[in-house]
Amino acid sequence: xxxxxxxxxxxxxxxxxxxxxxxHEIKAHLNSCKSCNTLYNEVIKTMxxxxxxKEITPNPFLYTxxxxxxxTYNNGAEKKAISVSYKKLLxxxxxxxxxxxxxxxGIGLGNxxxxxxxxxxxxxxxxxxxxxxxxxxxxxEMTILNN
Amino acid sequence: MNDKELIQGIINKDEKYFKIFVDKYxxxxxxxxTSFLHCKSDAEDLTQExxxxxxxxxxxxxxxxxxxxxxxxxxxxxxxxxxxxxKKRNIIKNIGSFFTGDDKKEIQIADPSYLYEDSDDVENExxxxxxxxxxxxxxxxxxxxxxxxxxxxxxxxxxxxxxITLAAVEGLIHRAKKNVAKKILxxxxxxxxxxxxxH
Numbered sequence: 001x002x003x004x005x006x007x008x009x010x011x012x013x014x015x016x017x018x019x020x021x022x023x024h025e026i027k028a029h030l031n032s033c034k035s036c037n038t039l040y041n042e043v044i045k046t047m048x049x050x051x052x053x054k055e056i057t058p059n060p061f062l063y064t065x066x067x068x069x070x071x072t073y074n075n076g077a078e079k080k081a082i083s084v085s086y087k088k089l090l091x092x093x094x095x096x097x098x099x100x101x102x103x104x105x106g107i108g109l110g111n112x113x114x115x116x117x118x119x120x121x122x123x124x125x126x127x128x129x130x131x132x133x134x135x136x137x138x139x140x141e142m143t144i145l146n147n
Numbered sequence: 148m149n150d151k152e153l154i155q156g157i158i159n160k161d162e163k164y165f166k167i168f169v170d171k172y173x174x175x176x177x178x179x180x181t182s183f184l185h186c187k188s189d190a191e192d193l194t195q196e197x198x199x200x201x202x203x204x205x206x207x208x209x210x211x212x213x214x215x216x217x218x219x220x221x222x223x224x225x226x227x228x229x230x231x232x233x234k235k236r237n238i239i240k241n242i243g244s245f246f247t248g249d250d251k252k253e254i255q256i257a258d259p260s261y262l263y264e265d266s267d268d269v270e271n272e273x274x275x276x277x278x279x280x281x282x283x284x285x286x287x288x289x290x291x292x293x294x295x296x297x298x299x300x301x302x303x304x305x306x307x308x309x310x311i312t313l314a315a316v317e318g319l320i321h322r323a324k325k326n327v328a329k330k331i332l333x334x335x336x337x338x339x340x341x342x343x344x345x346h
Contacts, residue, residue: 007336011328015321039335046273046331047324050296052263056181058173059191063166066198073199 001025006036010043150214157205169198175215176222181262182297183226183289185278190226197225212307219300219308223290230282280330284323291316292323 006029012018013026030037059065148167156164176197180190200221208217263274281289290309294300300308306316 007332010332011325014328015324035339039332039339042273042335043328043331046277047328049263049270049274049277052265053182053297054262054264055174056178056187056190056262058177058194062173062191062195062198063169065195066169066202067162069195069199070202073203 001029003029003033003036006030006033007039010040014043014047151210154205154208154210154214157202165202168201172215172218173198176218179219179222179294179298180226182293183223184229185262187262189229193225193229194222197221200225216304216307219294219304223294223308227286227290276331276334277327280327280334283330284326288319288323288326291319292327295320 006026009018009022009026013023018026030040148164153164153168153171157168173194177190177194180193180197181187184190184193197218201218208214263270281292284292287309291305294305294308295302302313302316302320306313309316311319
């Protein structure tokens with residue numbers, strides 16, 4: 001058995017899921033190959049870390065801290081209730097009012113723009129008519145003849 | 148004093164009963180939170196919040212399960228929520244730092260040495276690797292594996308806490324073990340390859 005084959009079978013080997021022949025082959029390889037043996041030992045050591053877990057002793061002031069938090073909670077309960085009602089009721093109302101306002105103001109602005117358009121047309125027509133009226137201006141032919 | 152008397156006392160808002168309750172169960176809640184969060188200070192904060200929640204919502208306890216089972220469930224759920232919220236906060240922080248161009252990342256690495264016996268630098272690396280492998284597990288596998296390996300609960304107790312059958316617990320723990328071992332093995336294979344390349 002080579003290193004690659006051993007790596008593939010290390011996990012079933014650890015879990016004891018292999019047949020006796022394969023176990024024997026892996027054991028032989030691990031005894032002869034230093035790098036595979038190190039790899040196997042590292043996996044075993046890392047997997048056995050939970051067994052070294054210490055029991056954590058609680059903070060002696062835990063109850064005092066809980067009591068303090070409960071007192072602040074009771075004091076702030078009314079404020080919280082108001083803020084919750086604000087969040088649950090007032091916020092959607094304000095958002096929907098703003099949305100309706102935005103839609104109607106958009107419609108209003110659109111209407112104002114289109115109703116203002118024909119007026120602009122007349123002004124443009126007038127101004128172009130004024131500038132194109134060249135009757136009062138000197139004719140080009142006459143200027144050339146005079147010169 | 149039995150659990151029923153304790154619960155009744157807390158429902159009646161009697162502080163004496165609540166103190167006895169905290170003294171009795173604080174170690175259980177703290178150790179479960181530490182197993183999931185891998186950080187003592189975060190676990191202590193969460194334990195405090197859990198007891199406040201218990202005081203406020205003890206009337207919801209229906210005596211169908213044991214009080215300890217109810218507490219285990221609460222501690223597991225709150226710990227998982229804490230991890231999820233932390234992940235979200237980190238994502239938002241990263242997005243913020245990406246737009247502001249602020250590369251100073253506040254990485255809080257908890258020192259795992261006080262959680263384990265005889266830990267040195269090499270052992271701390273192993274601990275971190277194991278924690279990462281466990282954190283990458285699917286949620287149910289993570290719960291079953293953590294409660295079994297770190298909190299030393301029996302399969303029967305885990306099945307009661309998770310509300311699943313014994314066979315399901317066995318399956319979850321078996322798969323979790325395999326997945327954790329795979330992650331650890333692939334990490335060491337990568338590092339040994341890098342080491343060979345350097346030489």
